Amino acid sequence: MADELTSLTIAQARIGLAKKDFTASELADAHLAAMERARALNAYVLETPERASAMARAADARIAKGAAGPLEGIPLAVKDLFATENVRTTASSRILGNFSPAYESSVTENLWRDGAVLLGKTNCDEFAMGSSNETSAFGPVVSPWRRKGKNTPLVPGGSSGGSAAAVAAHLALGAIGTDTGGSIRQPASFTGIVGMKPTYGRCSRWGIVAFASSLDQAGPFARTVRDSAILLRSMAGYDPKDATSVDTPVPDYEAAVGKSIRGMRIGIPKEYRIEGMPEEIERLWQQGGEWLKAAGAELVEVSLPHTRYALPAYYIVAPAEASSNLARYDGVRYGLRAPGKDVIGMYEKTRAEGFGSEVRRRIMIGTYVLSAGYYDAYYLRAQKVRTLIKQDFDNCFRTGIHAMLTPATPSAAFGIGEKGTADPIEMYLNDVFTVTVNMAGLPGISVPAGLDAQGLPLGLQLIGRPFGEESLLALGQVIEKAAGIFSPKTWW
């Protein structure tokens, strides 16, 4: 029974709860037990069993009264980048220590408003800076997936690695994460689940630990496209507390799932055919196009000429914004404090001890590119390149392209410790297909499309027009229907 409960989709659980086949408390307990058995994965940095039980009991009471919300009793995992009231929030950094927010992030508040249940906070790269979850102060997350016949521990991707692993390993029915350069779509691809980054401004950023404010966006992880639609509908919406959140009505995303894609024009950007891309990924990409064509879409080769500049521009813009956002961690108001001989010494020691090496490196890069004499050469130029990247997309959409189809990642998941130790750029290249979407503020979804020869999941990415989430869900569902759903074998 317990295994059956953790294997449900959100859509199935919703029906089961409504029919009283099981209670929200039973559903939460089944997940809490699964989480306990899966601690070797290190997906959660904090389990919140007491809160989960209390929230599930309250959900059961509302169901009994006939007052169930859209997510009533659905147990979810939350990336430890979202502030949760009175629940330790760390961004997987030592510098936040035992920070206990006095407030709730707007996105999580929306989930609780709709009846969802918090299972715990998930591991992530420190301040969401990473593509493998290896920069976390709590140690790496181990992917629930393994190569065929091997037991080498693999990364789940990052930065939202814990959320992705939790959903893939059935330790939550769904999860939320954040995506600044690919931090939802890349781990979703590595773990064989669906991950979506909405249009910039669709979800409020209020109460999310800031990394790069012009790029950060919250989004859902789920095992099906429909479940992603259900979660996004609750997460999205205008928030007066975030001046960049957009005041347009939230559509019924679920209604888009299963809609016909007949007549949709899908761009295949030729610049995404990069050198050294494994043949399996190239084949899968073509296969994805065939699936969409068979469902009535038209494939059009398009050009996004500035694609190759997106990653270098990102590594100026994101560190620059991070260096500014992370200036607040000074050992005065919260978190870690290391004693120094004066106030400057205290700042410097606190930040040296509190930040991990990747975060320190990015703050320093950001500080440099914003410093006097270098601002124009680096930051201003990168922001101009960003305009060109967005124009590339605008030009394609103007010719009637509804969405683009690309691979989600240039490779399948790799082993823990395999990448980026000698050269940070090697790790950065993971985001080559996803980062353009953040630079242009567009919505993107990663949908599992197959397994490689080693038995590891590979995803395809769909990129939409601004606020084109519904098209992405309709298209994503076509891929899901053709490719099927992928689950790792339990070994933990």
Place this chain on the structure above:
Amino acid sequence: MSVDAATVRRIAHLARIAVAEEEVEHLRGEINAILAFVEQLSEVDVHGVEPMTSVTPMKMKRRPDRVTAGGDPDSVLRNAPAREGNFFVVPKVVE
């Protein structure tokens, strides 16, 4: 462009991150690798291109300028590493 050891120390100080002398060379290498990577941007013709300031074309909303929260020093100070009464305590700043 590449940075030398003195620049690394200067950036670290601007960023308020203590860097031990033996870390400088390693950091210099890493920072230069990233600067070499972003160097490709110099080949893009950005003449007459406006820098991006907002990724979604929208008008910033206005709101009345009034106090909406506050008066709760305990929740402001609850995470302070050092406090005295309703104050954060910091090392001596003014002699």
